[in-house]
Amino acid sequence: MKIVNARVLDLDADTSSGPVTIEVRDGVITSVGKTAGPAGPADLDAENAFVLPGLINAHEHLSLKGRLLDPDGEQYYDVYRAPAERQLMQCARSLLTSLGRGITTVRDAGAAWSVNLRIRDAVRDGxxxxxxIYTCGQVLSIPFEGEKVKVAGMTVDAAGVDGVTETVADLVKQGVDFIKLKGHRRDFADPNRNNYFSSEEIVTAGSEARRQGLKFALHAWHCHVVGPALDAGVVDSIEHGNPLHEQPELIDKMAASGVILVPNVVSWAPGPEARWSRYPHMAGIELERVWDTVTLAIAKGVTLAAGTDLHNDHLHTELQAYVRMGLPTTEALKTATINGAKLLGLDSELGSIESGKLADLAIFxxxxxxxxxxxxxxxxxxxxxxxHDAGQVRRLVGDGEP
Ligand SMILES: [Zn+2]
Incomplete structure (x- = not known):
């Protein structure tokens, strides 16, 4: 098929093309060039609309939606406790929500019982x-003493160097696409109770992931779990990352070594006005640190990849937040396109509109x-x-979550 009269955005040059034709064969872009003749019946007339590479949501939990978006006491845990079948249905719904928002690739950062692997395979198989979907399955966590989130199964316990090594091997056997480790274990009901992986355990997880040819993502809300992973050179991305601004030398190291920051601002504090008020019962998370960290990371030139964590209809809000924190608009657009592709190690296939890349596109x-x-x-x-008619997909799913 051909997409004619397309105005292709070039984010490097900060320009849009005149009307061009994008030729696609077997799902791959075969050429991008001057419009030649009118559209045929099998073609798509973009009518001078603007074409971006399909958006990449770099941190999302397809299975965790619904009442989790308005966390309030026990209801918060009910979402985690939902049966696997229900969570799988939520994944299917999240696919449509994402598609209607121009998202063509999702990096899923953890789901109970690895339902994310099942939904990944379902999409892949047509x-x-x-x-x-590109997913870590479950997330490595230190054993948890509380009962609240433990029931979720979103995390898989690992203890000691041997335990971490075995758990990574087990996830690899399940067919995960990357390894994610949660640096700390926090009981939301008791923000003061923290347990942390040792530096040795974190470095082992990263080394084992690398040995298996997989990327290693570190979920970090504390500087002291980030330093050892950066020093050992075994980490590809820091998820969240607040409060890295307290140790700017870590941000310098990330910038120098190309470690990507996936902040998920929208998940906690989409605007400065929401810093204190959004989730009062989670005060221990210290929302204001998200903005301070990301602002400094932008100033120091760290590569960002945009993720929404729980809010897959708000990728645009995440990008708007980056702009408010000092990132130029075209750079913000890269966080949801080429930077996401780099994070996945798929920048030769995704993230820009070029001959030879997959025909994943969003038209505005x-x-x-x-x-x-x-x-x-x-x-x-x-x-x-x-x-796909994106408006029709959005009408099908409706606004909000059930
Ligand atoms: Zn997350």
């Missing part, structure tokens, strides 16, 4: 439409560089050369 009525909020309402989303 059972369901939706973004391609107006130029997203002028107003990032248009990212929420693409006209058309193309996954591997298959075009």
């Amino acid at each position: 059972m369901l439409p939706g973004p391609r 009525e107006t130029d997203p560089r002028q107003d990032l909020s248009v990212l929420a309402t693409p006209r058309t989303v193309v996954t591997r050369g298959v075009a």
Whole structure:
């Protein structure tokens, strides 16, 4: 198929092309060039709309939605406790929510019972439409003494160097796409209770992941878990990362070594006004640190990849936050395209519109560089050369979560 009259955004040059034709064969872009003739019946006329690479959500939990978005006492844990079948259905719904928002790749950062692996395979095998999924399955965690989140099964306990090594090997056997380790274990009901992996355990997890040819992601809310992973050179991304601004030398090291920061600002504090008020019962998370960390990371040139954690209809809000923290708009757009592709190690296939890359595209009525909020309402989303009416997908799912 051909997509004609497309105005392709070049984020490196900060320009948009005149109307061009994108030719696609077997789901792959075969050429991008001057428009030649009118569209045929099998072609798509972009009618001078703006075309971006399909968006990449670099940190998402497909299975964790619903009442989790308004965490309040026990209801918060009910979402985690939902049966696996229910969580799998939530994954299917999240696929459509993401597709309607122009998201063609999702990096899923953890789900109970590894339902994320099942939904990944279903999309890959053509059972369901939706973004391609790249997932860690379950998250390595230190054994947990409380009962609240333990029931979730989103994390898998690992203790000691041998325990960590065995757990990584088991996840690899399950077919995960990357390894994620949660540096600390916090009981949300008791923010003061923290347990941490040792430096040796963290470095072992990263080394084992690398040995298996997988990327290693470190979920970090504390500087002292980040330092050893950076020094050992075994980490590819820091998830969240607050409060790294307290040790700016760690941010310098990330910038120098190309370790990517996936902050998920929207999950905690989408605007400075929300710093204190959003989740009062989670005061221990110290929301203000998210903005301070990301602002400094931007100033020091750390590569960011945009993720929404729990809010998959708010990737545009995440990008808007980066701009408010000092990132130029075209750079913000890269955090949800080429930077996400680099994080996955798939930048030769995804993240820009070039001959030889997969035909994952999102088409917008107006130029997203002028107003990032248009990212929420693409006209058309193309996954591997298959075009979907994005407005129809959004109507199908409706607003909000059940
Ligand atoms: Zn997360």
